[in-house]
Amino acid sequence: MKVKQVMLENPHTLHRSNTLKDASELYKKNKVNCAPVVDDNKNVVGILTVFRVLEALQSGATFATRVDQVMDTDLRIIDEDTRFSDICHLPIDRLLIFNKQKQLTGVLTRIGLINKVHRALENTENKLAIAFKLNKELKGIIEAAYDGIMVVNNQGLVQMVNSSYFRIHSTTYDPAGHQIDRLDIEEREQILQVFQEVLTKGQVSSTRYQGKQQRELAITASPILDENNNLTRVLITFRDLTELNQLKLQSARAIQELKSLRAREQKDLVYNSRAMERVVNEALRVSGVDSTVLITGESGVGKEVIARTIHRNSQRSEGPFIQINCGAIPDHLLESELFGYEKGAFTGANKEGKPGMMELANGGTMLLDEVGDLPLNLQVKLLRALQEQEIYRIGGQVPIKLNVRILAATNKDLEKMVKEKKFREDLFYRLNVVPIHIPPLRERKSDILPLAMHFLDKFNDKYKMNKHFSSEVCHLLEAYHWPGNIRELANLVERLVIMSNHDIINTDDLPGYLLTGKPTVPIRVAIDQIVPLKDAREVVETELIIKALREYGSLRRAGDALGIAHSTLLRKARSLGISVTD
Numbered sequence: 001m002k003v004k005q006v007m008l009e010n011p012h013t014l015h016r017s018n019t020l021k022d023a024s025e026l027y028k029k030n031k032v033n034c035a036p037v038v039d040d041n042k043n044v045v046g047i048l049t050v051f052r053v054l055e056a057l058q059s060g061a062t063f064a065t066r067v068d069q070v071m072d073t074d075l076r077i078i079d080e081d082t083r084f085s086d087i088c089h090l091p092i093d094r095l096l097i098f099n100k101q102k103q104l105t106g107v108l109t110r111i112g113l114i115n116k117v118h119r120a121l122e123n124t125e126n127k128l129a130i131a132f133k134l135n136k137e138l139k140g141i142i143e144a145a146y147d148g149i150m151v152v153n154n155q156g157l158v159q160m161v162n163s164s165y166f167r168i169h170s171t172t173y174d175p176a177g178h179q180i181d182r183l184d185i186e187e188r189e190q191i192l193q194v195f196q197e198v199l200t201k202g203q204v205s206s207t208r209y210q211g212k213q214q215r216e217l218a219i220t221a222s223p224i225l226d227e228n229n230n231l232t233r234v235l236i237t238f239r240d241l242t243e244l245n246q247l248k249l250q251s252a253r254a255i256q257e258l259k260s261l262r263a264r265e266q267k268d269l270v271y272n273s274r275a276m277e278r279v280v281n282e283a284l285r286v287s288g289v290d291s292t293v294l295i296t297g298e299s300g301v302g303k304e305v306i307a308r309t310i311h312r313n314s315q316r317s318e319g320p321f322i323q324i325n326c327g328a329i330p331d332h333l334l335e336s337e338l339f340g341y342e343k344g345a346f347t348g349a350n351k352e353g354k355p356g357m358m359e360l361a362n363g364g365t366m367l368l369d370e371v372g373d374l375p376l377n378l379q380v381k382l383l384r385a386l387q388e389q390e391i392y393r394i395g396g397q398v399p400i401k402l403n404v405r406i407l408a409a410t411n412k413d414l415e416k417m418v419k420e421k422k423f424r425e426d427l428f429y430r431l432n433v434v435p436i437h438i439p440p441l442r443e444r445k446s447d448i449l450p451l452a453m454h455f456l457d458k459f460n461d462k463y464k465m466n467k468h469f470s471s472e473v474c475h476l477l478e479a480y481h482w483p484g485n486i487r488e489l490a491n492l493v494e495r496l497v498i499m500s501n502h503d504i505i506n507t508d509d510l511p512g513y514l515l516t517g518k519p520t521v522p523i524r525v526a527i528d529q530i531v532p533l534k535d536a537r538e539v540v541e542t543e544l545i546i547k548a549l550r551e552y553g554s555l556r557r558a559g560d561a562l563g564i565a566h567s568t569l570l571r572k573a574r575s576l577g578i579s580v581t582d
């Protein structure tokens, strides 16, 4: 502390010709106990303290006595910038304080000093109280933080941690007072890393720590600077992501379940079997991402329905769903259907040119149905379009950027086709990013009745009817092996609704092949002589095949009734010498 901070500034002065009465009045009026004495030129010539006045009065002076007769002239002049500690041993009441220009700027008096010290003390006490309150509030805030907090000084000494730190670490071990590189905690390396980074770069640094039992922490270190921008401490926070991750997982599950419920509510998607539930869940899962999906399964199992489900539940649901059946469009038209063409691209082309299906699907989803029927030259073009996400119209020079999600469906064995070089391997892998296989209806029998009822409602509505199935019909529908899958079931139900004469659809209304699908009487074979097994088999097979062909009239239906593919039936019939036309 400097003298100028504790002196009495701009003191009132006495003129040397003033009397002791003048001096007493000055002291009284200004509540001081000394005054410098100046001459006509304002030069300080002495100093007069109350004590000196009393001494003088005791020794015979009167109030009329001039001050220059009793004042102290043995002057102690101190520079105002002198440190107080250097002069505090001197007689305080008699010190005159000058500035560098040798002008009187103050006096140092005991009373003044006491007053100043008192005021300073009061001030300090106030400030201390405020600081104390602030400190308490700050501690409260740090304690209230849900994140764990650790304060480390710039030497790496941990100064404090809050209670969330203990909660997050499930520990009572207090790291305060320990060096950061010697802490006995799992994520010491990570803490050290962010701490060092803050020290070297002076910036916030973060990292993650993946601990045992899926515990995950986000660790962030931030610099604390003093008023001169020097880094004094590092604040390290610990955020427990485990809970957050679990919440995320729970919300993802909830979304998934909601989707699942919504999908179940979708009127055109009926199922009850575990197998189909798995398929639908797979579809819902992939609907959240933009990957290519290859949907496989026999004809009529619901590949398109699943493709639509994926689209409807994806972020593209507001965009178009465009489907192209690669097997139904003649090869020479397929390219222009898929990619479009520019005006005048070929004779017969529309004058204005025409966008292809892929362009129409922009922002949405495109289903390449019967993708196995795509000719090889178009497979190359499709692959390029998928990889580049852009296409050229036929006759076009400018690429058109695409944002289309591709779904492909087939009832063919594409892997086999790849081996036979009928399908490009690279395109197969590009399409088969996520495979979804839909099992045939005969492998998910618990779906048959719900589907049959669904179609019954639908066609009753359509034809303004009120038909029902007899319980036997229900059994037979369930027992049948549905080679044409759901499409076949839908067609049959529509036919039954239209054709049956009564409100109850009974077994008489069913086609014969459905009745033989589940025999109502046990099979009996009449044997009247012993013959070798091989011959017996041939006889039985021949009779059965002839009977089936006669009854059903077509190879396919006869094959269905016998439970073999029509090609097998043809081969067998020929080998047994039965004449059939394919």
Ligand SMILES: Nc1ncnc2c1ncn2[C@@H]1O[C@H](COP(=O)(O)OP(=O)(O)OP(=O)(O)O)[C@@H](O)[C@H]1O
Pocket (backbone or CB within 6 Å): 267, 268, 269, 270, 271, 297, 298, 299, 300, 301, 302, 303, 304, 305, 306, 369, 409, 410, 411, 451, 454, 486, 487, 490
């Ligand atoms: N789960 C289902 N719920 C209700 N209807 C279904 C279901 N699955 C399929 N269908 C209906 O069955 C018919 C055939 O389905 P879809 O066209 O999706 O089969 P697909 O496997 O794509 O056939 P293809 O291979 O012949 O193209 C459609 O009328 C469809 O609406």
